[in-house]
Amino acid sequence: MSQGPILELRGINKSFGPVQVLHDVAFSAYPGEVTALVGDNGAGKSTLVKCIGGIHPIDSGEYFFEGERVHVSGPRDAAALGVEIVYQDLALCDNLDIVQNMFLGRERRNGLVLDEDTMEEMAAKTLAGLSVRTVKSLRQQVSSLSGGQRQTVAIAKAVLWNSKVVILDEPTAALGVAQTAQVLELVRRLADKGLAVVLISHNMNDVFAVSDRIAALYLGRMAAQVKASEVTHAQVVELITSGRSGELGLKNGNGAAS
Amino acid sequence: MTTETLPKQENADSALGVHVKGYIERVKGGELGALPAVLGLVILCVVFSILRPAFLSAVNFANLFTQGAAVAVIAMGLIFVLLLGEIDLSAGFASGVCAAVLAVLLTLQGWPWYLAVLAAMATGAVIGLVLGSLVAKLGIPSFVVTLAAFLAFQGVVLLLVKDGTNISIRDETILAIANKNVPPAIGWAALVVGVAAYAAIQVLQARRRTARGLVSTPMAVIAARVATLAVVAGFAVYVLNLERSRNAAIVSLKGVPIVVPLIVILLIVWTFVLRRTAYGRHIYAVGGNAEAARRAGINVDRIRISAFVICSFMASIGGIIAASRANSVDPNTGGSNVLLFAVGAAVIGGTSLFGGKGRALDALLGGAVVAVIENGMGLMGYSAGVKFVVTGSVLLLAAGVDALSRKRAAATGRR
Numbered sequence: 001m002s003q004g005p006i007l008e009l010r011g012i013n014k015s016f017g018p019v020q021v022l023h024d025v026a027f028s029a030y031p032g033e034v035t036a037l038v039g040d041n042g043a044g045k046s047t048l049v050k051c052i053g054g055i056h057p058i059d060s061g062e063y064f065f066e067g068e069r070v071h072v073s074g075p076r077d078a079a080a081l082g083v084e085i086v087y088q089d090l091a092l093c094d095n096l097d098i099v100q101n102m103f104l105g106r107e108r109r110n111g112l113v114l115d116e117d118t119m120e121e122m123a124a125k126t127l128a129g130l131s132v133r134t135v136k137s138l139r140q141q142v143s144s145l146s147g148g149q150r151q152t153v154a155i156a157k158a159v160l161w162n163s164k165v166v167i168l169d170e171p172t173a174a175l176g177v178a179q180t181a182q183v184l185e186l187v188r189r190l191a192d193k194g195l196a197v198v199l200i201s202h203n204m205n206d207v208f209a210v211s212d213r214i215a216a217l218y219l220g221r222m223a224a225q226v227k228a229s230e231v232t233h234a235q236v237v238e239l240i241t242s243g244r245s246g247e248l249g250l251k252n253g254n255g256a257a258s
Numbered sequence: 259m260t261t262e263t264l265p266k267q268e269n270a271d272s273a274l275g276v277h278v279k280g281y282i283e284r285v286k287g288g289e290l291g292a293l294p295a296v297l298g299l300v301i302l303c304v305v306f307s308i309l310r311p312a313f314l315s316a317v318n319f320a321n322l323f324t325q326g327a328a329v330a331v332i333a334m335g336l337i338f339v340l341l342l343g344e345i346d347l348s349a350g351f352a353s354g355v356c357a358a359v360l361a362v363l364l365t366l367q368g369w370p371w372y373l374a375v376l377a378a379m380a381t382g383a384v385i386g387l388v389l390g391s392l393v394a395k396l397g398i399p400s401f402v403v404t405l406a407a408f409l410a411f412q413g414v415v416l417l418l419v420k421d422g423t424n425i426s427i428r429d430e431t432i433l434a435i436a437n438k439n440v441p442p443a444i445g446w447a448a449l450v451v452g453v454a455a456y457a458a459i460q461v462l463q464a465r466r467r468t469a470r471g472l473v474s475t476p477m478a479v480i481a482a483r484v485a486t487l488a489v490v491a492g493f494a495v496y497v498l499n500l501e502r503s504r505n506a507a508i509v510s511l512k513g514v515p516i517v518v519p520l521i522v523i524l525l526i527v528w529t530f531v532l533r534r535t536a537y538g539r540h541i542y543a544v545g546g547n548a549e550a551a552r553r554a555g556i557n558v559d560r561i562r563i564s565a566f567v568i569c570s571f572m573a574s575i576g577g578i579i580a581a582s583r584a585n586s587v588d589p590n591t592g593g594s595n596v597l598l599f600a601v602g603a604a605v606i607g608g609t610s611l612f613g614g615k616g617r618a619l620d621a622l623l624g625g626a627v628v629a630v631i632e633n634g635m636g637l638m639g640y641s642a643g644v645k646f647v648v649t650g651s652v653l654l655l656a657a658g659v660d661a662l663s664r665k666r667a668a669a670t671g672r673r
């Protein structure tokens with residue numbers, strides 16, 4: 001696609017105390033495309049995502065949305081832009097039901113009173129729009145759902161808000177084969193609807209199955225961001241494990257991205 | 259995995275079946291709800307009325323309400339803190355401090371009752387603000403903060419009630435709360451209005467949902483709920499409206515104690531807040547998964563602080579009720595077993611100590627169990643020592659049921 005990125009980060013640095021987790025990271029996501037964010041355990045993928053979502057403040061760097069410089073200092077700022085994140089640990093409340101979770105923090109109200117009916121209708125519509133038919137009742141507690149169902153709820157929660165960018169942190173890590181296929185199908189459908197989707201995954205098959213672009217993080221640095229059609233499995237694995245692959249990647253494992 | 263998105267309501271029979279089956283499944287899955295408290299209450303009442311027929315007398319029935327009122331009110335506030343998975347060990351003595359403030363202003367300073375009551379309630383709110391801020395902002399475990407406050411407040415009560423051993427309350431209005439009754443006719447009228455309003459709300463809600471194509475509570479279930487409320491509340495009003503005076507010719511004693519409608523109003527308000535407002539939803543969310551709540555943009559610190567404010571505020575009302583009932587405030591007001599009974603009431607009622615689960619109604623159900631145990635054992639002539647041991651054991655039992663049902667929920671994939 002020839003469109004520019006809807007979300008673009010430049011020169012992001014992030015430290016936790018003395019430990020610098022992200023070094024000068026650049027990252028872009030494009031509407032209608034799935035961008036895979038790959039990297040070894042501890043490379044900083046989740047941290048990058050949390051910076052995008054306003055969970056962690058960034059130390060320095062620039063955050064552009066739809067071409068404009070923005071400042072995201074909390075989850076509500078990100079949500080206001082239309083950036084939604086499905087966290088690795090899902091961030092669902094077990095003691096609340098599906099509708100309650102989908103609207104958490106953004107409840108519909110009639111004056112002071114929660115508008116449960118409208119929320120339930122919107123939740124049902126969203127799930128139907130995603131062709132999700134695997135939950136018995138929208139009023140069942142999330143604690144009673146399977147892993148795949150929880151993932152589905154978390155994704156539905158993210159797209160409920162006419163969001164423009166949806167970021168999924170390892171959505172298939174804890175799932176079986178059938179449920180993984182379902183979730184990947186859902187991921188592809190989101191992009192086909194015109195959303196910019198960022199998919200974090202360890203699984204090369206998953207990555208190549210659905211993504212248009214691949215961004216590889218290596219030890220907190222962006223090794224490369226390339227089109228999926230222009231690289232092989234082996235090259236991506238090399239980028240993940242050593243930060244470079246032939247012409248691609250970091251110049252000396254420590255320097256700036258090519 | 260089933261392949262229905264939303265089971266549309268086919269006919270009333272199957273909807274009822276689904277409803278009942280859902281309930282049984284939840285109970286089997288470890289969500290016992292009000293079941294243990296209700297069963298316990300029934301068994302205790304049967305046992306005590308067989309062993310001590312006086313337990314069933316109208317006088318004693320009225321006693322149960324005035325005896326249990328303060329603890330139930332404190333428990334209702336505690337539920338907010340428990341919902342977050344926190345604890346407030348100082349709620350008992352916080353009620354004592356507020357009662358002492360009330361007594362000092364009323365009796366020693368000669369303030370009008372309404373100002374003294376406002377001051378007592380404001381004291382409660384400020385106490386909660388301080389405790390909550392220490393927990394939420396400084397991150398001191400609530401157990402430690404409130405344990406320290408427990409000791410300190412005990413001292414504050416002693417300091418406030420310095421002259422002599424107690425301050426007596428002479429204000430008619432304050433004394434009326436726990437000692438005067440609602441005229442029987444008004445009691446009946448309030449009952450009818452209350453039950454009708456409950457029925458109307460339930461039916462309207464079900465109709466509205468059906469009209470929008472959403473699954474609604476079957477009419478049979480609504481009818482059962484309304485009937486239960488009408489029978490239980492009707493029985494209570496009937497008994498409380500019986501003549502309780504030994505010498506009715508001289509002084510008549512009948513009607514619902516004024517403290518009962520007060521508690522009912524508190525119950526309705528807090529139930530509304532917890533179930534129907536975004537704030538209530540956020541309390542559950544923070545108790546269920548604080549990190550998820552934070553990521554949803556909820557101000558977790560503010561929720562924490564507000565829960566402690568509500569808890570101490572309710573403790574102040576409990577303190578006012580206790581002062582009214584005792585006609586005085588002494589250094590032990592809100593002390594000894596008050597806190598244990600309040601925590602016990604909440605947990606016995608079905609509120610989880612692990613957070614995220616509980617209702618305002620739990621305070622009344624559990625409070626009733628605690629009041630019946632205390633009252634019944636008193637009638638049997640057991641000493642305070644035995645009563646403490648038994649109540650402590652019941653609290654432990656309730657906490658055990660809570661922990662076990664949580665384990666069971668984990669085993670059946672409900673958590």
Ligand SMILES: Nc1ncnc2c1ncn2[C@@H]1O[C@H](COP(=O)(O)OP(=O)(O)O)[C@@H](O)[C@H]1O
Nearest residue numbers: 016019021039040041042043044045046047048
């Ligand atoms: N809140 C935190 N405080 C301190 N260190 C953190 C925190 N979150 C992540 N880290 C560290 O940052 C590094 C990157 O973690 P993470 O972003 O979770 O990696 P990934 O998701 O790529 O596996 C790890 O070394 C991790 O220990």
Ligand SMILES: [Mg+2]
Nearest residue numbers: 045046088169
């Ligand atoms: Mg991660």
